[in-house]
Amino acid sequence: MSKYAGRKAAGDVVSGMFMASRWFDFRLPEVFASYDRGKTGYPVQYPTASSPQAWAAGAPMLGMRVLLGIEPRENELTSDPVLPEWIGTLALMKMPGRWGRTDVIANQKGALSSLQQLVDRFFVERRALFQP
Numbered sequence: 133m134s135k136y137a138g139r140k141a142a143g144d145v146v147s148g149m150f151m152a153s154r155w156f157d158f159r160l161p162e163v164f165a166s167y168d169r170g171k172t173g174y175p176v177q178y179p180t181a182s183s184p185q186a187w188a189a190g191a192p193m194l195g196m197r198v199l200l201g202i203e204p205r206e207n208e209l210t211s212d213p214v215l216p217e218w219i220g221t222l223a224l225m226k227m228p229g230r231w232g233r234t235d236v237i238a239n240q241k242g243a244l245s246s247l248q249q250l251v252d253r254f255f256v257e258r259r260a261l262f263q264p
Contacts, residue, residue, distance in 0.1 A: 139201060139214045146195035147216045153192075160188035196224065200236050207231055213238030 152175040153160050162185035163178040177183065199222060201212035208231050215222060215238055223237040 139198065139212075142198045143214050143216055146192075146198055147218070149191060149195060156183060159184040160191060161185060162188055196222065200224065200238055202227075202236060204229055204231075209234050209236065211236045211238065213240075215240045 149160065152164060155174045156164070156177065161177045161183035162181040164175045164181065165178065167176065199213060199215055199219070201210075201214060202224075203210050203212075209227060209229060213222070217240075219238075219240065221237065221239050223235065225235050226233040227236055
């Protein structure tokens with residue numbers, strides 16, 4: 133997707149998957165639907181979906197590759213990160229490959245300063261959905 137729609141759009145999908153995973157105890161199901169937030173306020177798991185599912189469980193790792201913009205090029209590993217606002221620092225340490233082992237670290241100024249801010253935002257959104 134990042135090659136066709138752009139890395140920002142792919143990062144938005146990764147962000148959406150992470151946000152949806154909160155509703156499934158961070159164990160992504162095989163299939164879920166995302167209805168208009170005004171109608172349900174949360175993603176709905178397909179009734180017969182496996183959870184966790186192998187490819188769904190691997191999706192966050194591919195998502196980190198997209199966010200970090202990691203590409204192997206001959207004997208080196210390059211990185212061109214595009215981080216969403218809720219990630220201040222994302223790091224993969226000692227990545228093995230033809231290049232030996234290397235650390236990939238991305239930092240972003242102006243990001244939410246803590247996981248607590250993200251959790252607080254989640255509960256504010258959730259409360260707003262159930263207000264009369």
